[in-house]
Amino acid sequence: MAPAVISWPAAASADIYRYEDPEGTLHFTDAPTDKRFKIFMRDIKKDRKLRTVFKLPGYARNPAEFEPIIAAYAKEYGVDSSLIKAVIHAESGYNPNAVSRKGAQGLMQLMPKTAQGLKVNNSLDPSDNIRGGVRYLRFLLDTFKGNESLALAAYNSGMGSVAKYGGIPPYQETQDYVAKVLSYRNNYR
Structure with missing residues (x-):
């Protein structure tokens, strides 16, 4: 199986959610419609604003x-x-x-x-x-x-x-x- 390559346009700004189905296929969305989707990547702009307002530590990127x-x-x-x-x-x-x-x-x-x-x-x-x-x-x-x-x-x-x-x-x-x-x-x- 070939590895998935995911890229987002630079102007895009949204939280990204991820779900791995029982067959091991990864699904990504910015608009989850199922509770099995979990946060994968936070919107950087929104994340910075939340950290400033609520004094939260940053999310791991690496x-x-x-x-x-x-x-x-x-x-x-x-x-x-x-x-x-x-x-x-x-x-x-x-x-x-x-x-x-x-x-x-x-x-x-x-x-x-x-x-x-x-x-x-x-x-x-x-x-x-x-x-x-x-x-x-x-x-x-x-x-x-x-x-x-x-x-x-x-x-x-x-x-x-x-x-x-x-x-x-x-x-x-x-x-x-x-x-x-x-x-x-x-x-x-």
């Missing part, structure tokens, strides 16, 4: 800016940096300001209660969020004796679900999540 943070915590907690990048990619698309409908926040989409337990003071701070997320991944990997698939399933649907089913839960979202993260991890290697 995943490489998080490389030093990822490398440091990968080393500290002994977690493969490719796996960390894959989780960040799947969870937030490298948007440090991402907040899910369920309340998960930041690059690694930590739920407030989980973040609190990991001593994450600010889930929207990239370093704090990645530290907490990697620490949680390390815990899950240890809990599931290094089994990345089970650790990822627990990251997505909770340890209780994995324990209840004795493996990856039969939830389509969780099964898709594990496959997607492992695929991304292989691409980051």
Whole structure:
């Protein structure tokens, strides 16, 4: 399959939304008509105005800016940096300001209660969020004796679900999540 090349006219100004269907095809739009579309790229002019009015940090445009943070915590907690990048990619698309409908926040989409337990003071701070997320991944990997698939399933649907089913839960979202993260991890290697 040939890689997609997307370009926008310089004068264009709109948020861009993205959705990946079950077959792996990416769909982009500036006018989402389906709740499966998630923000992919903010309108730069509107984004600057929002940051000025609400004092919000900027949106990541380049995943490489998080490389030093990822490398440091990968080393500290002994977690493969490719796996960390894959989780960040799947969870937030490298948007440090991402907040899910369920309340998960930041690059690694930590739920407030989980973040609190990991001593994450600010889930929207990239370093704090990645530290907490990697620490949680390390815990899950240890809990599931290094089994990345089970650790990822627990990251997505909770340890209780994995324990209840004795493996990856039969939830389509969780099964898709594990496959997607492992695929991304292989691409980051």
